[in-house]
Amino acid sequence: MLFVAFLFSVSSTAQIKIDLKKKLNRETNQRANEKTDKAIDESFDQLEEGVGGIFKKKDKNKKTEKETAETSKIKEKANEESESLQTAKKSAMDVQWSKFDFVPGDNIIFEDSPSASERNGEFPSRWDLVKGQVEIMTVNGENVIALMDGNPMIVPYLKNADKDYLPDVFTVEFDIFRPASGNRFKVFFHDTKNQKNFYQDVLEINLNRADYKEITSEYNSGKDYEEGNWIHVSIAHTNGQLKVYLDENRLLNIPRMGENPTGISIQAYFAEHASGKTWYMKNFRLAEGGVPYYDRALQDGKIIVTGIKFDVAKASLKPESMGPINEILYVMQKDPGINFSVEGHTDSDGDENTNQKLSEDRAEVVMNKLIELGIAPARLKSKGFGESKPMADNATAEGKAQNRRVEFVKFDKSESSLYAESSEQTDNTTPEKAILINNKEIISGVLKSSDDALWYKVNLNRNQQLKLEITEGCGLIYIDMFDKSASTKLAQDTEMCDLQFTNSDGNDSFLLKVYLPPNRTNNPAFSFKLNIK
Numbered sequence: 001m002l003f004v005a006f007l008f009s010v011s012s013t014a015q016i017k018i019d020l021k022k023k024l025n026r027e028t029n030q031r032a033n034e035k036t037d038k039a040i041d042e043s044f045d046q047l048e049e050g051v052g053g054i055f056k057k058k059d060k061n062k063k064t065e066k067e068t069a070e071t072s073k074i075k076e077k078a079n080e081e082s083e084s085l086q087t088a089k090k091s092a093m094d095v096q097w098s099k100f101d102f103v104p105g106d107n108i109i110f111e112d113s114p115s116a117s118e119r120n121g122e123f124p125s126r127w128d129l130v131k132g133q134v135e136i137m138t139v140n141g142e143n144v145i146a147l148m149d150g151n152p153m154i155v156p157y158l159k160n161a162d163k164d165y166l167p168d169v170f171t172v173e174f175d176i177f178r179p180a181s182g183n184r185f186k187v188f189f190h191d192t193k194n195q196k197n198f199y200q201d202v203l204e205i206n207l208n209r210a211d212y213k214e215i216t217s218e219y220n221s222g223k224d225y226e227e228g229n230w231i232h233v234s235i236a237h238t239n240g241q242l243k244v245y246l247d248e249n250r251l252l253n254i255p256r257m258g259e260n261p262t263g264i265s266i267q268a269y270f271a272e273h274a275s276g277k278t279w280y281m282k283n284f285r286l287a288e289g290g291v292p293y294y295d296r297a298l299q300d301g302k303i304i305v306t307g308i309k310f311d312v313a314k315a316s317l318k319p320e321s322m323g324p325i326n327e328i329l330y331v332m333q334k335d336p337g338i339n340f341s342v343e344g345h346t347d348s349d350g351d352e353n354t355n356q357k358l359s360e361d362r363a364e365v366v367m368n369k370l371i372e373l374g375i376a377p378a379r380l381k382s383k384g385f386g387e388s389k390p391m392a393d394n395a396t397a398e399g400k401a402q403n404r405r406v407e408f409v410k411f412d413k414s415e416s417s418l419y420a421e422s423s424e425q426t427d428n429t430t431p432e433k434a435i436l437i438n439n440k441e442i443i444s445g446v447l448k449s450s451d452d453a454l455w456y457k458v459n460l461n462r463n464q465q466l467k468l469e470i471t472e473g474c475g476l477i478y479i480d481m482f483d484k485s486a487s488t489k490l491a492q493d494t495e496m497c498d499l500q501f502t503n504s505d506g507n508d509s510f511l512l513k514v515y516l517p518p519n520r521t522n523n524p525a526f527s528f529k530l531n532i533k
Contacts, residue, residue, distance in 0.1 A: 101250070101323055101326065102171075102234045102236055102243070102245050102250070102320065102323040103171075103236075103289075103293075103307060103323045103324050103327050104171045104173055104234070104285070104287055104306065104307030104323070104324070105169065105170055105171045105287030105288045105289040105307075106287060106288075106289075106304055106305065106306050106307070106405075107287055107288040107402075108285065108286075108287050108306065108398040108401045108402050109165065109170070109286045109287055109288055109398070110126075110156045110158060110284075110285070110286040110398065111284065111285045111286070111397045111398050111400075111401040112124065112126045112127070112145075112156075112284045112397060113143070113282060113283055113284075113397070114126065114136060114143050114144070114145055114282065115143065115397065116143055118136045118143050119136060120136055120137060120138055120143075121135055121136065121137075122135065122136055123135060123136070124136055124145050124154070125157075126156070126157055126397065127145070127154040127155065127156060127157055128154065128155050128156070128157045128161075128193060129153075129154055130153035130154060130155060130192050130193045130265065130267075131150060131151060131152065131153050132147070132148070132149055132150035132151050132152025132153060132268075132271070133148040133149040133150055133152055133273070134146065134147050134148065134152045134154055135148060137280070139177075139280055142282065143282075144177070144280040144281065144282045145280065145281045145282065145284075146273075146278050146279070146280055147266075147267075147268035147271050147278065147279040147280075147281065148271055148272075148273040148278050149271060149272060149273050149274075150271075151267060151268070151269060151270065151271065152267065152268050152271055153192060153265060153266065153267040154265070154266050154267075155191045155192060155193050155194070155263065155264065155265045155266070156191075156263075156264060156286065161191050161193075161194040161195070161263065162191070162194040162195055163262075164195075164260075164262040164263070165262070165263055166189075166237075166261045166262055166263060166264070167288045167289070168237075168238075168239050169237065169238050169239065169288065169289030170236075170237050170261075170286065170287065170288050170289060171234070171235060171236050171237070171285075171286075171287050171289060172187070172233075172234075172235040172264060172284075172285070172286050173232070173233065173234050173235070173283065173284070173285045173320070174232075174233055174266075174281055174282070174283055174284040174285070175230055175231070175232050175233070175281065175282050175283045176205070176230070176231050176233060176279060176280065176281050177228060177229070177230050177231075177279060177280035177281075178206070178207055178228065178229055178230075178231060178279065179228050179271075179276060179277045179278060179279060180225075180226050180227050180228050180276065180277075181225065181226060181277070182206075182207075182228075182268075182270075182271075182277055182279060183206075183269045183270040183271075183277075184204045184205065184206055184269040184270075185204070185205045185206070185266075185267070185268055185269065185279060186202055186203065186204055186205070186265075186266070186267040186268075186269055187202070187203040187205070187233075187235065187264065187265070187266060187267075188201060188202055188203075188264070188265035188266075188267070189201040189202075189203070189259060189261035189262070189263070189264065190261065190262045190263045190264075190265065191262065191263030191264070191265060192265040193265070194263070195262055195263050197262065200213060201257075201259045201261065203235070203244060204269075205231070205233060205244075205246065207221060207223055207225055207229060207231065208220065208221035208223065208246065209251070210244045210246060210251040210252050212242065212244070212252055212254060212257075213258075215252060215254060217251040217252055218251070219246075219249050219251065221246070221247070221249075231246055231247060232245075232246070232247050232248075232319075232320055233245070233246060234320065234323075236289075237257070237261060238289065240255075240256050240257050240258075241253075241254065241255055241256070241257065242254040242257040247319070248319050248320070248322070264286060266281065266284075285401065287306070287307075293327045293328065293330075293331050294330075294331045294334060294335070297331055297335075297338060297408070297410060301409065301410045302407055302408060302409040302410060303328065303331070303340075303407070303408040304391075304405055304407050305324045305328075305405060305406050305407070305408065306401060306402060306404065306405045307320075307321070307323065307324045308321045308324050308325065308366060308405075308406045309321050310362055310365075313350075313358065315358065315361035315362045315364075315365045316365070317365060317366070317369065325366065325369055325370065325373075328340070328370065328408055329370060329373050329374075329375065332370070332375050332379065333374075333375075338379075338410060339378075339379040339380065339410065339411050339412070340379070340380055340408040340409065340410060340411070341380075341381050341382070341383065341408070341409040341410075341411050342363045342364075342366050342367040342370075342380060342381070342382040342383075342406065342407075342408060343363055343382070343383050343384065343385060343406065343407040343408075343409055344358075344359035344360060344361075344362040344363035344366075344382070344383075344384040344385065344406055345359055345384075345385050345386070345387075345389060345390075345391075345403060345404065345405050345406070345407065346358055346359050346386055346387050346403065346404055347387060347390075347394050347399075347400035347401075347403040347404050348387045348390070348394040348400075348403075349394075349400065351507060352386060352387060352459065352507075353386075353459040353460070353461050353507040353508070353509075354461070354507070355386040355387045356384060356385075356386030356387075356388075356436075356438070356459045357384075357386075357439075357459070357461065358384070358386070359384030359385055359386045360382070360383065360384030360438050360439050361384070362384070362406065363382040363383060363384050363406065364382045364440075366382070366406055367380045367381070367382040381411070382440075383438045383441050384438050385436065385438075386436075386459070387403070388436055390403045391403060391405070428454050428455050428456065429452070429453060429454065429455070430455060431455050431482075431485075431486035431511055431513075433455065434455035434456055434457040434511055434512075435455070435456050435457065436456075436457045436458070436459070437456045437457070437458055437512075437530060438530070439530055439531065439532040440529065440530065440531060441529065441530060442471070442527060442528075442529045443456065443527065443528055443529070443530075444472070444525070444526065444527040445514070445525070445526060445527075446524070446525050446526070447477060447514065447515065447516050447524060447526065449516070450515075450516045450517070450518055452515065452516065453513055453514065453515040454513075454514045454515075455486075455511055455512070455513055455514075456511070456512040456514070457484075457509055457510070457511055457512075458509070458510050458511075458512060458530065458532075459507070459508075459509050459510075460503040460507070460508065460509075460510060460532065461503070461507045462503060462504070462505060462506050462507055463502070463503065463504065464502070464503050464532055464533065465500070465501070465502045465503075465532070465533050466481075466499075466500065466501045466502075466503075466510075466530060466531075466532050467498065467499070467500050467530070467531045467532075467533075468481075468493070468498060468499040468500075468512070468528055468529070468530055468531075469497065469498050469528060469529055469531070470493060470497040470498065470526065470527070470528045471527045471528060471529060472525060472526055472527035472528075473524045473525060473526030473527065474497035475497070476516075476517075476524040476526070477514060477515065477516060477517075477524060477526045478492065478493060478514075478515055478516070478517060479492065479493045479499055479512060479513065479514050479528065480492045480493075480512070480513045480515075481499060481501055481510060481511070481512055481513075482510065482511040482512075482513060483508075483510060483511070484508060484509040484510060484511060486511050486513075490510070514526065514528075
């Protein structure tokens with residue numbers, strides 16, 4: 001009997017070790033444990049049968065080779081089932097990540113990238129210091145805010161910061177670099193330098209975890225805790241409800257926050273530059289939310305979105321852009337009668353012609369993403385306006401952020417008819433009033449007499465080729481191309497009803513004149529389209 005007790009003692013210890021290992025593995029969920037436990041239980045059932053067989057033999061200290069092989073096979077089966085379920089767990093998380101519903105506010109309250117004009121080694125000019133050491137550094141050619149030592153804490157440098165400057169609906173976004181084995185990053189929902197607040201309103205963020213008061217959530221980020229990693233943080237507050245996202249994952253969804261947010265403070269807890277634990281921050285944006293997208297489309301006829309983000313000087317979408325794009329998708333799915341012209345805009349930084357091309361490319365990328373998500377191509381069109389239509393002052397960071405936007409402007413399908421007279425063409429009768437047109441845009445209108453002429457402007461980079469095709473009114477109208485001063489004619493349409501021109505000089509603007517031949521009075525409708533390569 002003592003010998004039997006010893007055998008079961010060893011077996012029980014083996015079970016405990018396996019269970020502890022599974023419990024310590026954060027990626028193994030309850031189902032994985034249950035499946036694994038069941039498989040191991042089956043193993044012990046068969047082991048017990050083997051032990052019972054020992055008593056039927058004269059030599060009680062020897063197991064048969066068959067029993068040993070069966071035991072190994074069962075354990076391998078248990079491990080395979082566990083690994084299979086862990087893989088399924090990761091796949092399920094990937095699906096969950098695609099449901100990113102964060103939509104940033106559009107009225108920018110405070111924004112800091114920081115600017116490329118900030119001097120390396122100086123304190124960031126758009127912030128105020130509460131404690132610690134904070135400086136501008138350049139990382140991979142890009143300016144960042146380095147939170148270095150002394151539990152560094154900063155607040156936005158705003159007028160009347162002692163007052164509540166947060167609306168009932170607001171969003172906060174930023175990118176942080178968490179150093180290897182870094183501690184925590186904190187967001188306080190009040191200005192710790194200028195406002196008195198006795199509430200515990202601290203949001204704590206780590207590599208794959210977010211904590212607010214007693215509420216904690218984490219996920220499998222796939223990032224190594226012992227390595228440095230960038231994290232995109234998104235926070236949405238709506239009339240007391242708080243949502244927190246890390247990268248494209250919603251971690252917290254708190255229906256009643258319990259406090260009244262009045263300001264924002266940022267802290268890197270236990271940052272220490274000497275030991276390589278400096279935190280970096282960039283792309284900080286605080287914005288006021290607004291009217292839901294569908295209501296905006298009905299009330300204003302357009303939706304202005306500043307939350308669709310692109311890589312710098314490129315037309316590639318950032319992952320966080322899918323929140324606003326999914327909201328636009330929802331609007332179009334909800335009302336099949338809504339059609340949108342996707343229109344890109346930039347700030348005034350950089351070259352005007354480059355910005356024009358960039359705005360066109362970005363608008364087209366967004367349009368194609370909506371088509372990819374299931375919207376019929378006939379319900380969409382795109383154009384870009386570059387820096388030509390600012391809605392805020394480009395002299396401030398907030399103004400520039402407001403101008404970098406994508407607008408979704410409603411249009412009726414009848415408006416795209418070749419015979420429809422564009423309302424935008426009512427005041428472009430002189431070169432000074434020329435209307436800017438974009439690549440692949442279709443222009444249509446009506447010339448009422450031989451005295452009429454309509455002028456359009458097009459931007460071309462060096463070595464770009466323009467091809468214009470008259471799709472309606474061929475032989476009834478003329479189109480000439482001039483330099484930007486309208487003093488020199490550079491090209492004209494041919495008998496084939498097309499016009500071609502290659503810009504062999506530097507980036508510049510050019511003018512197109514649409515007019516009637518002498519003595520023609522039949523008021524022809526016309527349409528033409530551009531293709532720029």
